[in-house]
Amino acid sequence: MISRVSKCTKNIIIPILSNSSKTCCFIHGSPGTPALALSDLDILVEKAGLGSSDDEVVEFLSNDPQCNRIQLTHHLFDKLLRRFKDDWKSALGVFRWAESRSGYEHTLEAYDMVLDTLGKMKKMDKMMMILHEMRDNKIVTLNTVAKVVRRFAGAGQWEEAVRIFDELGSFGLEKNVESMNLLLDTLCKENRVERAREMFLKLKAHILPNANTFNIFIHGWCKVGRVDEANWTIQEMKGHGCRPCVISYSTIIRFHCSQSNFDVARSVLDEMRAEECPPNIVTYTTIMSYMAKAEEYEHALEIAESVKSDRLKPDTLFYNSLIHILGRAGQVREAIHVFEVEMPKSSVVPNTSTYNTMIAMFCHCCQEDKAFNVLKRMEDSGICKPDVQTYYPLLKSCFRTGKTDDSLSKLWDDMVKKHHLSLDISAYTLLIHGLCRANKCERAYLFFEEMIGQGIMPRYKTCRLLFEEVKQKHMYDAAEKIEDFMKKM
Numbered sequence: 229m230i231s232r233v234s235k236c237t238k239n240i241i242i243p244i245l246s247n248s249s250k251t252c253c254f255i256h257g258s259p260g261t262p263a264l265a266l267s268d269l270d271i272l273v274e275k276a277g278l279g280s281s282d283d284e285v286v287e288f289l290s291n292d293p294q295c296n297r298i299q300l301t302h303h304l305f306d307k308l309l310r311r312f313k314d315d316w317k318s319a320l321g322v323f324r325w326a327e328s329r330s331g332y333e334h335t336l337e338a339y340d341m342v343l344d345t346l347g348k349m350k351k352m353d354k355m356m357m358i359l360h361e362m363r364d365n366k367i368v369t370l371n372t373v374a375k376v377v378r379r380f381a382g383a384g385q386w387e388e389a390v391r392i393f394d395e396l397g398s399f400g401l402e403k404n405v406e407s408m409n410l411l412l413d414t415l416c417k418e419n420r421v422e423r424a425r426e427m428f429l430k431l432k433a434h435i436l437p438n439a440n441t442f443n444i445f446i447h448g449w450c451k452v453g454r455v456d457e458a459n460w461t462i463q464e465m466k467g468h469g470c471r472p473c474v475i476s477y478s479t480i481i482r483f484h485c486s487q488s489n490f491d492v493a494r495s496v497l498d499e500m501r502a503e504e505c506p507p508n509i510v511t512y513t514t515i516m517s518y519m520a521k522a523e524e525y526e527h528a529l530e531i532a533e534s535v536k537s538d539r540l541k542p543d544t545l546f547y548n549s550l551i552h553i554l555g556r557a558g559q560v561r562e563a564i565h566v567f568e569v570e571m572p573k574s575s576v577v578p579n580t581s582t583y584n585t586m587i588a589m590f591c592h593c594c595q596e597d598k599a600f601n602v603l604k605r606m607e608d609s610g611i612c613k614p615d616v617q618t619y620y621p622l623l624k625s626c627f628r629t630g631k632t633d634d635s636l637s638k639l640w641d642d643m644v645k646k647h648h649l650s651l652d653i654s655a656y657t658l659l660i661h662g663l664c665r666a667n668k669c670e671r672a673y674l675f676f677e678e679m680i681g682q683g684i685m686p687r688y689k690t691c692r693l694l695f696e697e698v699k700q701k702h703m704y705d706a707a708e709k710i711e712d713f714m715k716k717m
Contacts, residue, residue, distance in 0.1 A: 268298045273311050276318045285321020290328065300332050309341045316349040336367050340375060347379025352388070355379065368399040374410050381418040389414065390427065408435050409444060416448030421457075424448060439470040446476055450483040458483070472503065478511045485518035490527065506538065513546045516553060525557035547571050548581050555589030563589060580612040591621035599625070614642075616649050620658065627662035653684050660690055669697035673706050680713070688717055 275295055279285035289295045298304075305326055312319035323342045326332055339362050346355040359376055362368045373392060380389035393411045396403050408431050415424035424445070428437070442465035449458035458480055462472050477500045484493040493515055500507055512535050519528035532550050535542060542550075547566060554563035567586055571578060583606040590599035599622060606614060619639060626636045643649045656679040663672035676694055679686055691714045698706040 268304060269307055269311070271295065272298065272308055272322065276308075276312070276322050279317065279321055282317045282320040282324065285318055286325045286328075289322065289325040300326060300329055302335050302338070305332075305338060306335075306341070309338060309345070313341075313345055314349070316346050316351050316354070319345045320354060336369065336372075339367065340372055343372065344375045344379070347375065347382075350383055352380070352383065352385070363399050366400060368401065370401060370407060370410060373399065373401065373407070374414065377411060377414045378417075381414050381420065386415075386420065386423055403435065405435055405438050405441065408437075409440050412441065412448075413444045416444055416451065419448075419452055421445065421448040421452055421454075437468060437470070439465065439473060439476075442468070442470060443473070443475050443479070446479050450479055453483075455480060455483050472505060474500070474505055474508050474511060477505060478507070478514065481507075481511060482514050482518075485515055488518070488522050490515070490519060490522075490524065509535065509540045509543055509546050512540070513543075513549050516546075516549045520549065520553045520556060523556070525553050528553045529557065542570075542574055542576060544576055544579050544582060547576055548579075548585055551582065551585045551589070555585070555592065560589065560593055577611060578609075580606070580615055580618070583612070584615075584618050587618060588621040591625045594625075596622075596625050596629070614647055614649070616643070616652055616655050619643055619649075620655070623655075623658055623662065627666060630666070632663065632666045632668060651679075651682075651684075653679075653686070656684060657687060657690050660686070660694055664693050664697045669694065669701055669703070673698055673703065673710075676710070685717075688714065691717070 272289070272295060275288050275292055276285050279288050305322075308322055309319055312322065319342050323334070323338070326338075327334055339358060343355055343358045343362075346352075346358065355376065359368065359372070362372060373396065377389045377392050380386070380392065389411070393403070393407065396407055401407060408428075412424045412428060415421070415427070428441070428445075442461055445461045446458045449455065449461060462476060462480075465472055465476065477496055481493045481496050484490070484496065497507055497511075497515075500511075512531055516528045516531050519525070519531065532546075532553070535546065547570070551563045551566055554560070554566065563586070567578070567582070571582075583602055586602045587599045590596065590602065603614065603618065603622070606612060606618070619642075622639055623636070626632060626639065643651070656675055659675050660672045660679075663669065663675070672694055676686065676690075691710055695707055695710045695714070698710065
């Protein structure tokens with residue numbers, strides 16, 4: 229925030245202390261320009277950013293009267309740590325500064341956050357330093373250990389991950405099935421299923437596995453594409469007296485669906501019923517969604533009928549998938565019936581994704597008026613609000629119909645000013661490409677500059693398209709800037 233303003237104005241920063249002892253800062257610009265108030269958070273972020281090491285961050289904050297007048301709360305400090313989730317020096321620096329403040333004591337959540345940031349940035353020695361402090365204060369939880377084990381596993385330091393588990397007792401925690409499952413799950417999520425298997429074989433003589441243990445392996449084997457081992461794990465599960473549950477089978481079904489092996493997925497459904505473990509609504513929704521991706525709409529609708537025959541209660545995700553499938557299958561009237569009749573009748577509340585699906589369907593069918601009616605209905609519902617995804621099909625419709633002036637500006641204002649949405653790379657790409665095709669590269673270039681200013685890296689294809697367009701319009705300064713940017717990509 230400071231850096232952006234400083235490019236536009238000559239700043240005079242004046243600290244003001246209010247009656248509530250809460251620091252407020254104002255940046256004064258040119259005459260007639262209203263002052264911009266800086267929050268306590270902005271002040272701390274600016275000062276912490278000046279340090280080139282965690283020790284310097286502590287020094288800058290400790291010696292700054294403005295920072296020391298700020299009333300530090302746990303809520304403020306949590307927000308500060310989140311700002312520095314990818315900057316370990318600042319995160320550790322503000323952590324050390326905060327603990328030096330009189331009357332302030334770190335929460336467990338703050339310890340866990342800074343520990344996780346250090347691990348994510350591969351600062352393992354410093355992460356362990358924080359963990360040992362937590363051990364001395366007797367505040368290590370299983371969740372804390374999970375973060376440490378995950379970070380060591382992510383860094384490929386498997387021995388250290390296992391060593392942490394071996395030392396659980398020193399942290400006041402037990403080696404039991406819960407902690408064993410945590411270790412196995414961490415290794416499996418890092419695609420180290422074989423290593424997890426080795427650990428399990430060593431531990432199972434002392435720790436009795438439960439159903440969750442085997443479900444972790446089923447998910448792990450499927451994740452690395454080894455479904456035969458997942459099927460074998462189902463049998464091993466039974467051998468240990470654990471009954472496979474709907475999660476066990478649904479994980480394998482999801483794998484087969486991801487490979488478009490729908491016949492095999494159906495055979496697993498039959499196996500579930502034979503084992504008296506009937507599929508649930510999530511199982512069916514998974515199959516339907518993958519069939520829709522494969523454009524097998526008729527088969528997907530057959531699966532939807534099975535929900536009725538099995539007398540399962542549909543949920544919002546099921547209806548979202550069903551509406552999408554009906555729309556793609558050209559059964560718009562049936563999709564409207566589900567949205568306006570079946571969902572209310574079943575007391576299922578639509579979410580943002582439901583409305584987005586309806587809007588996308590109407591836009592796909594060139595029924596923009598109905599799409600805008602759904603948008604209005606969502607805004608009036610009081611249940612959910614539009615997101616960036618809501619506006620994608622509406623923006624595309626503007627470009628398709630050539631309404632790139634007032635209609636596009638209205639949508640833009642609604643997104644940014646009315647709903648305060650932050651645009652992502654997909655939204656900016658859509659706008660830049662659409663405006664270039666509409667021969668409005670001047671506006672496209674403004675979005676390009678805004679995108680860069682937000683720290684969002686455009687794709688090379690987008691830069692190339694815009695570069696060619698601005699050259700044709702003799703916008704040579706813009707072309708030069710785009711070309712310079714492309715050279716740095």
